[in-house]
Amino acid sequence: MMRTWTISGVLDAARARIATARLAAAHGVPPLERTRLSAALSAHLRQCLTKGGTWRLTLNPITRAGGESRLEVLVTPSPEATAAGQPPWRMTLACPEPDRAPQTDAADGDPTTLAEALLGADEDTALVLRKLREQEELVAFHREELQQTNQGVVALHAELDAAGRAQREAFAAERKARTEAEEARRRLTFLADASAVLTTPLNHHEILRRLPDLLKPAYAGNVDLWLFETDGDEPREGAHPAAVTAARTGRPQYAADHPGGLAGVDDHPPSPERSARPVLCIPLPTRREPLGVLTMSPPGERWDPDDAVMLVELTRRASIAIDNARRYEHNRDIAETLQRALLTELPTPDFLGLAARYLPATHGLNIGGDWYDAFRQPDGGVIAVVGDVTGHGLHAAVMMSQLRTALRAYAVDGGSPGRLLTRLHNFLHNLQPDLYATAVIARFHPDEPTMTWAAAGHPPPVLRGPDGRVRVLDAKPGAMLGIPLKQDIADHTVRVAPGTTLALYTDGLVERRARGIDPGIERLAAALGSFGPQELRIDLGGAADGILDPLLSDSERDDDVCLLLCHLREGG
Known part of the structure; x- marks a missing residue:
């Protein structure tokens, strides 16, 4: 066989x-x-x-x-x-x-x-x-x-x-x-393990901190990093002449009183101002331009030629990891700035109290498409919405802003939550056919004893009555926004009275990989029902924090968290 x-x-x-x-x-x-x-x-x-x-x-x-x-x-x-x-x-x-x-x-x-x-x-x-x-x-x-x-x-x-x-x-x-095979295996194993250590963090300062620890003491006695962005691309004070040559030529340099015989490395004369100890200076290359120069001394008298080849390769990988981390940090800062700018202050109508909380994911590209908003309609009603655009990063934040702007524009013409979600569905499908979103919209009006709401692929709202009883509004929602399907999302109406509190949220608050989403919704309902009427009336923001604390006891979150509380005031 x-x-x-x-x-x-x-x-x-x-x-x-x-x-x-x-x-x-x-x-x-x-x-x-x-x-x-x-x-x-x-x-x-x-x-x-x-x-x-x-x-x-x-x-x-x-x-x-x-x-x-x-x-x-x-x-x-x-x-x-x-x-x-x-x-x-x-x-x-x-x-x-x-x-x-x-x-x-x-x-x-x-x-x-x-x-x-x-x-x-x-x-x-x-x-x-x-x-x-x-x-x-x-x-x-x-x-x-x-x-x-x-x-x-x-x-x-x-x-x-x-x-x-x-x-x-x-x-x-x-x-x-x-x-020789065992030595080659040792080098390959070190290179693989060190590469994993350098590519794991998404913070370039952490990579720079880890690199010398990896090299010492097995492959280097002393390690020095010259970064052009920090110190400038002109020779810094105290830089070894071989490091300056490596920065200008982009080729590794070996400075000693004897030829190094290292593959791909140029021999450089020793510096008269420094000790005769050999020095290896390796540029940090990227796709565009070098990031700096790594300078090290050997752990013994000199390097094994095969070890030097391995060190040059490790430096190349470290440079790529630093460059990728800097790109990630740059995109994260842009996306976070954009997202924070779009999460505007909530209105303060007399009849309705509003409080919102947004927390980004704690690891990965922690900028997502979760968003909340609340605004007045021309007839005096208030629209409250929570949504979630698929994906993370700058693209998700930009698409979230476009959906938020489109919803506000559609709401000026009036329309119920179901009608607004239907228009958002058509908008997203025509604008980004391969991008999807979920959302839930609730509409309150001071002259109406009811609340109208609609959802599209989103976790159900949780409603707390004035008597403290909590229920999940689990009427059938519409499908996700943007899917290739024609749909008219239906409205749902529920009677409300002063003292009623509505919780709108994204799945990052209630969903955990090990337990699913239903236990999380039950925990949210229990947390909302644990407050007294006066707590919700006097300090709605504190109540929002009180809901987040027990539900987010674990410090690691894979997804963003968004929570919007709407409290119907008495005598509004």
Whole structure:
């Protein structure tokens, strides 16, 4: 049965190599041939990991005419390597006992299985070494006998002895190759782990703080960062001459009293004002222009050339992370400024008290499309609305402002909440066919004993009566605004009396991944019902804070939170 493994890292390669050796043994491949297969496959997998990408290892038993069985090992290169002209690697072995192949994968990650595979590989190596030792003992035996016969036999013995030395040199070369592979694995592991540490924060100051900690003490003794935006692109006071050269040329510079011999790094003479200790100065490149220069001294006498290559690559990745963090901070500041500017002050009609709270998400691009608004209509009524535009960032904030402006414009002509939402639906569908929003609108009028409301894909309003009883207005809402569907969103009417309080909110207040939205709505209703009538009448803003505190006890929020309280005053 054909077996296939996908290889994208060192652990995948090790498991695939173990599984290949065990399956070869199960197919009856002799130990010597298995050892040759393992050595050849390991060498090729090391090359694969160096080139990067995702590689595929396939083990295919083949039965030819006449009953001959063979085992084909095929390594298919990644798409990037294929595009670069990298051919597949193939090796075929004879299988004396093909029916012994297991039906399950041999390297499933279980420690016991991996340990058995490692011991099995050691047994194959031990067998080869035992055969070699036997040959050496045989050679030694014949050497003593043949030295007593003639020079011709002595010459033959010398040839056999040379063959033994060649074998030992081969094993020494293999040990050296393993050491080099381990060093390469160490560097790749450090580079991957350090890249993850640098790309996690979205604050460039945090990245700059973490970078020296990653380099010291394993790869650098001292680390200095010269940022052009902070210190200027002219040479700052005390800057190393090699750092100035690196800033002007955009190439890494190595300053020492001896040539560095580092790939891709220019040698620079030592500074007479400074110690003779070597210095490596690496620019921080970006797509547009360098951000600065990273200057470091070696942890010992000098850097290993391969370590220097790794440091140049890490600096490049750190520069990209800093640039991306700065872009993120810039866009976040613009979006937050825009959003705060659009969340205007609420009106103060005599018959209706209003209080609103908005909290951005605590992580990620914490500017979203949540919004609230309240304004008067020409007939004396008051419109209260809470909405949520899909997505985050500057685009969501801009679309939120357009919906808010459109709603105010539509409301000037009058119209019920359902009619206003229908017009917003058509507006959004024609303006941004791939963008959606939810909203809930409530309308109060001083001369009417009822409240009219409508919702489009939005969580239901929560209404608290003057007697303290709370209910969820769960009449069927319309669909989301902007979806490719013609809809007329219906109005719903509920009787209200002075002392009534309505809560409009976005899903960030009540929805949690682990619990869903319904428990959150129940908690909101309980929090709203816990206030006394005087608390809502005297301090509606304090009541809004009192609702947020228990519902947002966790400090981490994936979404924005918006809450708008409307309290119908007595004698309004």
